[in-house]
Amino acid sequence: MRTEQNESDVVTPAYTVRVRARVEVPIDVPGLGHRAGTMVSFHGLHDGREHIALLMPGWEKRSDPLVRVHSECLTGDVFGSQRCDCGPQLHEALAICSHEGGIILYLRQEGRGIGLYNKFDAYLLQDQGLDTFEANAVLNFGHDMRDYRAAADMLMALDVPEIRLLSNNPEKGIQLRSHGVAISEVVTTGTFVNENNHAYLTAKRERAGHALEV
Numbered sequence: 578m579r580t581e582q583n584e585s586d587v588v589t590p591a592y593t594v595r596v597r598a599r600v601e602v603p604i605d606v607p608g609l610g611h612r613a614g615t616m617v618s619f620h621g622l623h624d625g626r627e628h629i630a631l632l633m634p635g636w637e638k639r640s641d642p643l644v645r646v647h648s649e650c651l652t653g654d655v656f657g658s659q660r661c662d663c664g665p666q667l668h669e670a671l672a673i674c675s676h677e678g679g680i681i682l683y684l685r686q687e688g689r690g691i692g693l694y695n696k697f698d699a700y701l702l703q704d705q706g707l708d709t710f711e712a713n714a715v716l717n718f719g720h721d722m723r724d725y726r727a728a729a730d731m732l733m734a735l736d737v738p739e740i741r742l743l744s745n746n747p748e749k750g751i752q753l754r755s756h757g758v759a760i761s762e763v764v765t766t767g768t769f770v771n772e773n774n775h776a777y778l779t780a781k782r783e784r785a786g787h788a789l790e791v
Contacts, residue, residue: 594621594731594734595619595734597620598617602631607668609675613633615632616629619731619734621730628682628683628684629683630680630681630682630683632735633680641739643674643677643740643743644682644732644743645666645673646725647670647681647683649684649685650667650687651687659773660700660777665769680732680735682732684723689720690722699713700712702715703776708776709777709780732753733757738759739759739761741764742764745788746787768789
C-alpha cells in the first residue's frame with residue numbers, strides 16, 4: 578500500500594486516490610468542432626473501475642469549477658438511443674464546459690449501476706408497461722444503484738474541493754456533499770424530451786425528484 582502523500586492525493590482510512598496519468602485528447606464537441614481536452618485516470622478508486630475525468634481548458638480559473646458527473650450510457654452516449662436523455666446531456670455538458678471551462682467526470686456505472694445487460698432486461702419490462710424504477714424492482718435492484726464516492730475522490734485528487742454541479746439529480750449533490758465536496762451552486766441541465774423517453778423522464782421527475790420540465 579502506498580504511504581507517501583503529495584498535493585494531488587486524498588487519503589482515506591483504507592486507500593489512497595491519486596492521479597495516474599493526464600493525456601491530451603482533442604475532443605469533437607457536437608456543433609462546435611474540435612476543442613482541447615485532458616483526460617485523467619486515477620489510482621486507488623475504491624470500486625476498482627476505470628472512471629475518468631475530462632478537463633476542459635478554463636476549469637482551473639475558478640475555485641469552484643463547473644462539474645458534470647455523468648454515468649456511462651453506451652446506448653445513449655455512443656449510439657444516440659432515444660430511450661433516455663443521456664447522450665444529449667453529455668453533449669450539453671461538453672458544449673458548456675468547452676465554452677467556459679469545466680470538468681466532466683465519466684463514471685462507469687451503466688444503467689444506473691445495474692450494468693448493460695440488466696438494463697436491456699429492464700427495457701423489456703418497460704416495454705410491458707412498467708416504469709424504469711418498477712422494472713429495476715422486478716429485477717431485484719434498487720431504484721438507483723449508483724455510488725458517487727468515486728466522483729468525490731477524483732475531485733479531491735484533482736485538488737477541487739468545491740464545485741458548481743451541473744445536474745438535475747438531487748441524489749448526486751447529496752452524495753457528493755456526504756463525501757466532503759462543497760457545492761456552491763447547482764446548475765440544472767436542459768430537458769431533452771422526445772416521444773420515446775417522455776415516460777422515462779416523467780418517472781425520474783415524479784419518482785426520484787429530478788429537476789425536469791417534461
